[in-house]
Amino acid sequence: MPFSIAKPSSTRAALRDVRRPRALARRAQRAPVAWRWRRGRIAASFATLLLLSAGARGAALPAVASINLCADQLVLTVAAPEQVLTVSWLSADPEESLLAEQAARYPLNYGSAEELLRFHPDVVIAGAYTNAFTRALLARLGYKVIELEPEDSIADIARNLRLVAAALGREERAEALVAELHTREQRIAAARPEHSPATVVVRPGGFTVGGHSLADELMKLAGVRNVAAEQGLDRWGSLSMETLLASRPELIVLTGYRASQPSLANAVLEHPALRLVGARRTATVPAPYWDCGLPQSLDAAALLQQAAAP
């Protein structure tokens, strides 16, 4: 292997350099001759490679690797296409991601530290759900790791858009997106139906959404009553068939998540009581719209509003 243990000082230097590839590229750009003299040929040709790839990525903007489904979609929304080095594998799955087509254009990762190193990212965007060991290891190796808290409200969507944008040097893009988000929010709020139907969301596994969640805020925005939240459920929880029947919902919202794949979770949705409950309507709002907080999450509110309209 080209790695030589005999020269500890050059090993350390190489370590330092790899930790900040962009800094290395910049330094090589400034004084290529002196640099080559100091580091030797192999390292110099590596720097040239780095320079080339840096040029291909766009000189000014930091290159980003994303390792979490929600982070991926925010990155794909905010970043310039050439900034993105890799996104996680789930985001290329249309059952999970609203931007599957866009994500499939990039190399996909499974979120391990070793595969990320090979992309030489300037920034790694992770979610709070991302393996804590991986986050700690990447931080230890000197990478800038941005950890996104989940989006529990529309305000959180704006916050995370701005956080990602600040790390990627795309503040203007984020401000435009946030402005659009708020305009759209107001438009949907203005179109709330006169009568707010009692609504229950039935997710696979008999789960539903409670208060203080993005889904609850979207329901409020759309103008439907979230029965589970009114009954005191916080964030999310399970909903027994009996509670569901007792709440006499006028609108049942399904999420249609992986409906074609067998799972115990989806079997709940086939429960005959669901059909007998006599809900006037059902609507389907695909899970990706509210599992991650994105500008497109407002589509969920729009879909709910359509279903609630008389």
Added chain:
Amino acid sequence: MTAGSQVAAHGTREARGGWRLSGALGVLAIAAAGASLVIGRTSGGPTFGFGGPDLAPIVLTEIRLPRTLLALLVGGTLGLCGAALQGLLRNPLAEPGLLGASSGAAFGAVIVFYFGLAGADSLALPAGAVAGSLVALAALYGLAGRRGDFLTVVLAGIAINAFAAALTSLALNFAPSPYAALEILFWMLGSLADRSLVHVALALPLMVPGWLLVIAAARGLDALTLGEDTAASLGLDPRRTQWLVIGGTALAVGGAVAVTGVVGFVGLVVPHLLRGRVGQHPSRLLLPSFLGGAVLTAVADIAIRLMPPGPELKLGVVTALLGAPFFLHLIVRARPAGGA
């Protein structure tokens, strides 16, 4: 290990066989460690080498080295403690995982970690794991260990194991962090992915004294094979042996579980595979079991990296796939011939 040679009077040929076996296993462990350092895993599946001169130092020292070291140390711990527990309880089915020592440790670590008593890098985490492991083992030994027959010990162990696992799930469900419930899988199935040298430094200070305590019990374990009364008449206090093994196992397994979660079956399989080659003296089984555990765990962790592309399997899944059929085989074979 000098204890192995101290009892050599009983059969120098077996003792020599033990050393030869240890030597062979040591070579295998080094080979497995070498392979573990060279084999990596990226989005495209397994890779060989270090991904270029720029990355080599980091990949080698910061990613593969900690992972390899932990595989050897954790595997060695499980093998050693499995052999010692089998000797202490005079029961071929004893093992840290099956008897609840590992689940107890996971519960201790979970309590410390998720209820804000310590961060992931603090020594309090393995300390909690050690305490949990100690409670589980002491409970088992107190309830069923000393005079307990074969079946009682195993059933008590299974009950304590299930109880500790249930407590862990309960604790994770009630933990303030919303992510805790998702991490049940890690604590129950174990993994070495993306550990750093910090975790090696966290586990080692507990593992080493744990090993030493267990090794100190070697002579006592040999004496116990003759029965407690005979052991006492030889001037070896069975209580001392018992607490050395329990304390040592709790320390070492606690340190291991705190950084890798529960990895099952290694401590069961390894001593069994090796017993036939070193004879019935528990002391002679300790070093080979340590090395054999290290080899098995390192190989299992390599197997994970060789899987086709996809999210990484948990280490405990692989060791259970290997170990559970073996466990069944042992149960069937150990069933009394005339029994119902």
